[in-house]
Amino acid sequence: MVTTRTRVKFCGITRIVDAQLAADLGVDAIGLVFYPPSPRSVTIKQAREIASVLPAFVTSTALFVNPTPDEVDTVLATVPIDLLQFHGDESGEFCRQFNRPYIKAMAMKPDLNWTALNREYSDARAFLVDTYKPGTPGGTGETFNWNWLPSKQQVDKPIILAGGLDANNVGKAIAQTGVFGVDVSGGIEASKGVKSAEKMQQFISNLIV
Ligand SMILES: O=C(O)c1ccccc1NCC(=O)[C@H](O)[C@H](O)COP(=O)(O)O
Numbered sequence: 001m002v003t004t005r006t007r008v009k010f011c012g013i014t015r016i017v018d019a020q021l022a023a024d025l026g027v028d029a030i031g032l033v034f035y036p037p038s039p040r041s042v043t044i045k046q047a048r049e050i051a052s053v054l055p056a057f058v059t060s061t062a063l064f065v066n067p068t069p070d071e072v073d074t075v076l077a078t079v080p081i082d083l084l085q086f087h088g089d090e091s092g093e094f095c096r097q098f099n100r101p102y103i104k105a106m107a108m109k110p111d112l113n114w115t116a117l118n119r120e121y122s123d124a125r126a127f128l129v130d131t132y133k134p135g136t137p138g139g140t141g142e143t144f145n146w147n148w149l150p151s152k153q154q155v156d157k158p159i160i161l162a163g164g165l166d167a168n169n170v171g172k173a174i175a176q177t178g179v180f181g182v183d184v185s186g187g188i189e190a191s192k193g194v195k196s197a198e199k200m201q202q203f204i205s206n207l208i209v
Pocket residue numbers: 011012031033035038039040063065087130136137138139140141142162163164165183184185186187
């Protein structure tokens with residue numbers, strides 16, 4: 001039997017030291033938030049410094065919420081980015097114009113039309129499913145009902161589970177849902193925008209229950 005390891009992304013990294021520890025812990029991807037209203041938002045200079053210390057095989061992800069094409073192009077021209085993450089109402093056409101691999105975040109509701117979403121984002125490398133909270137596009141720190149996740153028949157691309165994960169619930173989340181990957185931000189923080197070394201380590205230790 002082949003067992004696959006659950007992929008892990010630590011999102012909202014704002015410090016080099018946190019990126020280095022994430023890489024040392026074997027995290028697959030880190031997220032750099034380019035959304036100024038967020039306390040986790042980074043400047044281009046910060047992002048370049050953080051992304052530059054990542055070793056091979058750790059994916060640097062640039063996260064946007066309804067950006068202009070110029071904003072994305074500027075980041076791509078100046079920061080070593082492997083993957084784009086669109087966390088707003090961006091269309092498939094918008095997401096694919098940059099000719100970079102991208103993932104699309106979905107604010108989870110029980111009645112999403114996955115047939116239409118598969119069609120719209122046919123070339124997305126994964127769907128990241130996150131908690132729906134009006135006025136807060138991400139980083140809510142709240143879970144949603146994992147029974148709402150689409151089945152493999154509904155979506156045949158990887159699903160990355162986000163929203164309110166932490167060391168206490170990640171093992172259960174993986175065991176219950178069998179998702180391809182998990183994404184965490186607030187659950188590994190000491191304070192908004194500052195990761196906790198202890199919480200990051202504990203999160204990784206608790207991936208398997
Ligand atoms: O983290 C933010 O502040 C943020 C703001 C706006 C859009 C997205 C944002 N984060 C996206 C992520 O990928 C988070 O990891 C995901 O929403 C889960 O966050 P959390 O519930 O805090 O683990």
